[in-house]
Amino acid sequence: MKIAVVGAGYVGLVTAACLAELGNDVVCIDRDHGRVALLQAGGVPIYEPGLDDWVQRNQHAGRLRFSTALPAAVAHAEVIFIAVGTPPQEDGSADLQHVLAVAQQIGRHMDGFKVVVNKSTVPVGTAQQVEQALREHGQHDFAVVSNPEFLKEGAAIDDFMHPDRIVIGVPEGAAGERARTLMARLYAPFNRHHERTVWMDVASAELTKYASNAMLAMRISFMNEMALLADALGADIDAVRRGVGADSRIGPSFLYAGTGYGGSCFPKDTRALVHSAASQGLRMRLVEATEAVNAAQKQVLVQQVCARFGNDLRGLRFGLWGLAFKPNTNDMREAPSRTVIAELLARGAELLAHDPVATSEAQRALAADLGRPIADIPQLHFVDMPLDALHDVDALLVLTEWKCFHHPDFAAMAQRMRAPVVFDGRNLFDPAQMQELGFVYQGIGRRNRAARPVRVPRASHGPLLATAAQARPASRLHP
Ligand SMILES: NC(=O)c1ccc[n+]([C@@H]2O[C@H](COP(=O)([O-])OP(=O)(O)OC[C@H]3O[C@@H](n4cnc5c(N)ncnc54)[C@H](O)[C@@H]3O)[C@@H](O)[C@H]2O)c1
Structure with a gap:
């Protein structure tokens, strides 16, 4: 299939390399000229184990190209992934300016039906804003799909190639059905052993990403708080972790006490979730506590x-x-x-x-x-x-x-x-x-x-x- 991926960061690069590995014809776009020049020359701008091999192999095979030229990529692709950053703003909300700028550009250069897939982590309602930008700037039919990414930095290729699940939110109507068919075809190689795709509506897919990250962050903060108590009571949190994690209802992942979580996702996504809830007049007290415990940790x-x-x-x-x-x-x-x-x-x-x-x-x-x-x-x-x-x-x-x-x-x-x-x-x-x-x-x-x-x-x-x-x-x- 002909694919464009906009954003050559952790998510975009991994998505582009992995989809190319499956035989797709992929163009990966970034607005950062230096980054694109480095990639074109066979370099990789981030440290991610194995990624340089995957990028180079697929470049040499002619299945993966890098460019700053979005118009040509839009014309090339039937499916366009948006994988640009959504950094936190002062008030904790996700900054959507990059996502919406890309949507406007896609709209301007669409030359026929396109599936626009949001891979960036974005609050519920963003797909509607992307639709509006496409409609205002373009004249062709489209479907905006939510396909949040769950890869972990450090194990990104393995996570992308062997996902626990693929969450895809598609809109209702004929364009949505068309998008569903294309997305099902694109992800078919991942579903050969068993069906991993969880289909849903767009808003639920957008919220699933935040709910997952908040849950994982909460587990870490919970164990960090337990660790303080273990110290006070003379217990060993590592023994407690093993005992708790052995329960199949709980499982062993994300139960390690430490110096607190960081990275580009948990801190910003928990804050954005709190902000989203506040905009609906709701408080996410567990998520607020998760953040507070992490800051203290x-x-x-x-x-x-x-x-x-x-x-x-x-x-x-x-x-x-x-x-x-x-x-x-x-x-x-x-x-x-x-x-x-x-x-x-x-x-x-x-x-x-x-x-x-x-x-x-x-x-x-x-x-x-x-x-x-x-x-x-x-x-x-x-x-x-x-x-x-x-x-x-x-x-x-x-x-x-x-x-x-x-x-x-x-x-x-x-x-x-x-x-x-x-x-x-x-x-x-x-x-x-x-x-x-x-x-x-x-x-x-x-x-x-x-x-x-x-x-x-x-x-x-x-x-x-x-x-x-x-x-x-x-x-x-x-x-
Ligand atoms: N990093 C992770 O582990 C991870 C995991 C899952 C989801 N996510 C989400 O995926 C999204 C991307 O994250 P990332 O870590 O890959 O970001 P990143 O900062 O590593 O990369 C974003 C890239 O997008 C490019 N970009 C920005 N605006 C552009 C534009 N208008 N046109 C073309 N390129 C543009 C930037 O130059 C940059 O190279 C975020 O929403 C993030 O929350 C990240």
Whole structure:
């Protein structure tokens, strides 16, 4: 089939590459000329495991092209996917300007019947606005379909190719029936083993995406709140997680306590849902609480650090493992590391940060958060290897559960650290093993013992960089 995908971000690129892999003739459009030039030259602008191979293979096979020229893509395609960003606005609502701008352009260049598929996450009622834009700017018949995307960054290709379900909302009437036939044909390869498509009306499809993300975010916040209680009561949240998740009514996914969720979806989609409800005079109290718990959870590691070292962290150096909001991505949108870094720097700490792939993105995001270029923040260093982040540090903070952090060389770690203290924001390590190895270990809800303030004898750190060494006093006593 002839397909156009507008938006070459996480969702658009993956959609384009996967549909091309199935033999479709796909044009992927983006307005960002630099991004399109990179893709045309065989590069991929985002880190997503395996995506570069899929893009290049399909480009070479002639099934996947990249362009900035939307008119030609509209003429080419029978089905046009809109996969552009819907970022949050100040009031929490989804910003639809990109979706509607694309709809207007499609309308202007339609030369016959088109199925316009909304893959972006958009509030209920957006399809109607897209229809209006198409009608105002075009003269041909069309159907606007809602087909929300459920892929996870870091496992995006696998999620797209092996979906649990494909949600498709089609409008009533003859155009809707025509769209349904085309969408059924397009997605037929995914339904060979069993029918995965859940057909519904457009508004329900739009709401299904928000309901799914809110439910997943709620599970995480629920477990984070349970973790605080587990700490207070002397229970281990990881045992609780296994016990709870073994119930087939509940299942094991999204039950991990940690430093809070981030990324481009859960934070913005929960806020947009609250806003949608408010516009109907309703309150989503569970979703509001989910957000509030998450905001507080992003502070938990900082509180643990302060409980041990005091609020004044000048003269202390901390290693950070992981910056991305989750493993297998370089996405820094709403990453908990951003909160932790800002808070620790504000208290005067020096930081050595390592992430396997997200360093450049992190530098961009942190420069924006902190309002100055990274080069002007002498207390913040980025290092290439995990062990380099431990040079003479007073403690390690684990912020992202990258696979390469699961089985580190603990002896080499302890050797480099000034004190063997680990704040494990992702519960990667076994508290009993860490204790045996001589570490002071604090996880999230793991019967924490390290929270007690300790007297830390201060001696000067070994120099790291001239600027950093100058910023540290020679010795201090805590608390
Ligand atoms: N990232 C995810 O994991 C994920 C998962 C499911 C759903 N979603 C949803 O999918 C949508 C896209 O998300 P994303 O993460 O892929 O966004 P993204 O920011 O990575 O990519 C969006 C792309 O759209 C392009 N774009 C914007 N306006 C355009 C226009 N007028 N014409 C052409 N291109 C334009 C941008 O240049 C950018 O490359 C959002 O609504 C998001 O909520 C995202």
